[in-house]
Amino acid sequence: MVEQLDFPLSMADKLKAYLPPTSDACTHQETRVWTTLTFATSLDSSLALAPGVRTVLSGPESKAMTHYLRSRHDAILVGVGTAVADNPGLNCRISDSQHHPRPVVLDPNLRWDINSNSKVLQLAAIGSGMAPWVVTSVPMDDISQDKQDLLCSYGGKYIHVPLSSGAFEWTTLLEVLRDKGIRSVMVEGGGQVINSLLAAGSQAVVDGVIVTIAPTWLGGGGVVVCPDRQAPGLPAARLRDVKWLPMGDDVVLCGRLGG
Numbered sequence: 001m002v003e004q005l006d007f008p009l010s011m012a013d014k015l016k017a018y019l020p021p022t023s024d025a026c027t028h029q030e031t032r033v034w035t036t037l038t039f040a041t042s043l044d045s046s047l048a049l050a051p052g053v054r055t056v057l058s059g060p061e062s063k064a065m066t067h068y069l070r071s072r073h074d075a076i077l078v079g080v081g082t083a084v085a086d087n088p089g090l091n092c093r094i095s096d097s098q099h100h101p102r103p104v105v106l107d108p109n110l111r112w113d114i115n116s117n118s119k120v121l122q123l124a125a126i127g128s129g130m131a132p133w134v135v136t137s138v139p140m141d142d143i144s145q146d147k148q149d150l151l152c153s154y155g156g157k158y159i160h161v162p163l164s165s166g167a168f169e170w171t172t173l174l175e176v177l178r179d180k181g182i183r184s185v186m187v188e189g190g191g192q193v194i195n196s197l198l199a200a201g202s203q204a205v206v207d208g209v210i211v212t213i214a215p216t217w218l219g220g221g222g223v224v225v226c227p228d229r230q231a232p233g234l235p236a237a238r239l240r241d242v243k244w245l246p247m248g249d250d251v252v253l254c255g256r257l258g259g
């Protein structure tokens with residue numbers, strides 16, 4: 001049975017200012033990729049009970065909101081830690097949407113054993129999602145032809161991007177995605193991806209931030225969102241144009257960062 005979620009239009013309207021514009025006339029979309037940072041967190045800033053542990057934080061209403069966001073972005077980006085831990089679907093399960101975002105997985109060292117049992121490929125095979133683009137620092141010649149063929153047969157691909165100081169640079173990543181036709185991306189996690197995006201040199205690329213806060217303390221040992229400070233004594237980041245939206249038992253925090 002395929003899950004079907006509904007998100008009320010009245011709520012969607014309240015998120016509008018934090019989402020990519022729908023109009024083709026928008027010049028922003030011609031020049032750079034609209035980037036939304038979105039995730040669900042506990043009261044103690046944890047995304048999951050422990051690395052590798054899939055943890056449900058969103059209630060039904062905010063879960064539907066996340067899928068509405070998936071309906072509004074061209075791509076959805078996660079790190080390899082999330083791909084390995086969660087075996088996620090990364091599709092859109094809003095009942096009246098035909099759109100699925102393109103999953104983009106940051107996997108510099110090709111740690112993800114993507115195969116025909118991976119949920120994302122199973123969904124792509126039945127037309128209920130898109131096959132992923134795996135961004136890696138491994139040169140294409142060093143990726144086995146079998147692996148490339150498998151991904152390609154579902155409509156996905158490997159994309160080589162060189163590392164800069166041991167990591168992908170966000171501006172480079174977004175340029176690569178834009179050159180491949182992506183105009184908007186929602187960055188979903190996990191902890192390392194989010195902390196890297198919120199680093200002082202990267203956060204300017206973030207347009208909207210939409211965070212679900214669940215009324216739960218996960219306790220010590222979780223996967224934590226806790227970016228480095230801008231400089232000693234200075235906060236890491238602060239949102240502006242803030243709005244708080246109660247959604248079921250959760251609250252959804254919206255704001256702007258760079259942009």
Ligand SMILES: NC(=O)C1=CN([C@@H]2O[C@H](COP(=O)(O)OP(=O)(O)OC[C@H]3O[C@@H](n4cnc5c(N)ncnc54)[C@H](OP(=O)(O)O)[C@@H]3O)[C@@H](O)[C@H]2O)C=CC1
Binds near residue numbers: 050086111
């Ligand atoms: N509550 C929520 O909304 C969400 C929860 N999660 C949870 O988060 C957990 C996973 O988080 P985490 O373990 O931090 O893993 P991540 O998903 O953040 O993946 C981390 C890995 O991605 C690669 N990576 C990340 N950023 C960069 C970069 N800028 N450049 C190059 N490579 C990069 C690195 O791979 P390498 O090590 O090979 O260099 C890194 O180790 C899971 O338990 C998942 O369930 C995930 C998403 C949302």
Ligand SMILES: Nc1nc(O)c(N)c(N[C@@H]2O[C@H](COP(=O)(O)O)[C@@H](O)[C@H]2O)n1
Binds near residue numbers: 054083087088090091
């Ligand atoms: N919004 C949100 N709330 C939670 O409680 C979560 N655990 C997550 N996790 C993210 O969603 C992905 C799972 O997606 P599928 O349902 O498999 O499509 C997971 O990998 C995290 O990125 N998100």
